[in-house]
Amino acid sequence: MSKLPATHEAEIGCDECFEELHIFAEMELKGKSPGDAMPLLKEHLDNCGECRQEYEALLEGIKALGNEDA
Amino acid sequence: MVRFFKRRSKSYQTNDDWIRALEPPPDEAALDQLRSFLIRGLKASLYKNVDRGLDDFVKDIAQDALLKILDNYKSFRGDSKFTTWAMKVAVREGYTELRKKRYKDISLEEYSRYDPDEKDVIEIEHQQAQPDQQAHESILVQKVMDIMEEELTEKQKKVLQLLMIEQIPMTVVTDMMQSNRNAIYKLVHDARMRLKSKLEREGIDHEEVLNQM
Ligand SMILES: [Zn+2]
Numbered sequence: 001m002s003k004l005p006a007t008h009e010a011e012i013g014c015d016e017c018f019e020e021l022h023i024f025a026e027m028e029l030k031g032k033s034p035g036d037a038m039p040l041l042k043e044h045l046d047n048c049g050e051c052r053q054e055y056e057a058l059l060e061g062i063k064a065l066g067n068e069d070a
Numbered sequence: 071m072v073r074f075f076k077r078r079s080k081s082y083q084t085n086d087d088w089i090r091a092l093e094p095p096p097d098e099a100a101l102d103q104l105r106s107f108l109i110r111g112l113k114a115s116l117y118k119n120v121d122r123g124l125d126d127f128v129k130d131i132a133q134d135a136l137l138k139i140l141d142n143y144k145s146f147r148g149d150s151k152f153t154t155w156a157m158k159v160a161v162r163e164g165y166t167e168l169r170k171k172r173y174k175d176i177s178l179e180e181y182s183r184y185d186p187d188e189k190d191v192i193e194i195e196h197q198q199a200q201p202d203q204q205a206h207e208s209i210l211v212q213k214v215m216d217i218m219e220e221e222l223t224e225k226q227k228k229v230l231q232l233l234m235i236e237q238i239p240m241t242v243v244t245d246m247m248q249s250n251r252n253a254i255y256k257l258v259h260d261a262r263m264r265l266k267s268k269l270e271r272e273g274i275d276h277e278e279v280l281n282q283m
């Protein structure tokens with residue numbers, strides 16, 4: 001069976017995660033620890049496979065564009 | 071060609087440049103630049119997940135994303151580079167399509183035997199369990215099944231079945247239930263919370279049970 005999200009009380013959903021994901025990604029790429037600044041979002045990424053997959057892909061995409069766009 | 075692109079890219083450097091260029095009627099040069107930007111980013115984001123036809127797939131996604139961005143750019147709050155935000159929209163578009171497409175490819179024949187009214191909601195697989203462990207588990211499993219039957223709504227049971235037993239991606243389940251991803255995520259979360267509190271009241275080790283889900 002596939003893993004379902006872990007069970008916690010104060011958790012955000014996929015929409016709230018998506019709302020702020022770009023901020024989280026930029027912090028990550030600048031080497032600031034976004035998990036400390038945005039723990040609920042971090043928790044959602046740990047729990048939600050689809051959001052995590054998109055987040056990792058987003059990092060790849062931004063990294064690939066980084067040089068020209070900096 | 072590279073020089074040409076670099077020269078053009080100078081004109082939309084700041085977030086304000088982008089926002090101004092996208093105000094209706096949008097600046098064609100800005101759209102072209104954003105499109106090629108998204109295409110290059112999407113290729114890096116998606117190449118691991120697309121075996122064939124990456125270029126065409128990415129072009130389509132970039133175009134769809136561009137329309138989404140034009141519809142929604144006013145919701146961008148300036149809290150990152152505009153291009154990061156735009157890339158985020160494109161990546162979600164890409165993965166949503168990818169998951170639907172892949173599921174369609176895999177399940178064309180499987181799907182025909184899918185029966186939405188099937189009553190037998192919960193099946194549990196035993197993988198490499200010892201016989202006595204199996205006996206212990208099957209009592210536990212029976213108990214948990216009873217609890218699920220009592221505590222969960224029909225919709226929760228349906229969604230859990232699709233996700234866990236039929237292993238259908240959440241994006242696809244969302245479509246099947248004519249819902250949205252956030253709502254399905256919340257529904258599963260609520261189901262788990264209900265099970266957890268009931269299992270606690272019954273004195274069953276919920277960590278062990280819920281970790282298997
Ligand atoms: Zn999510």
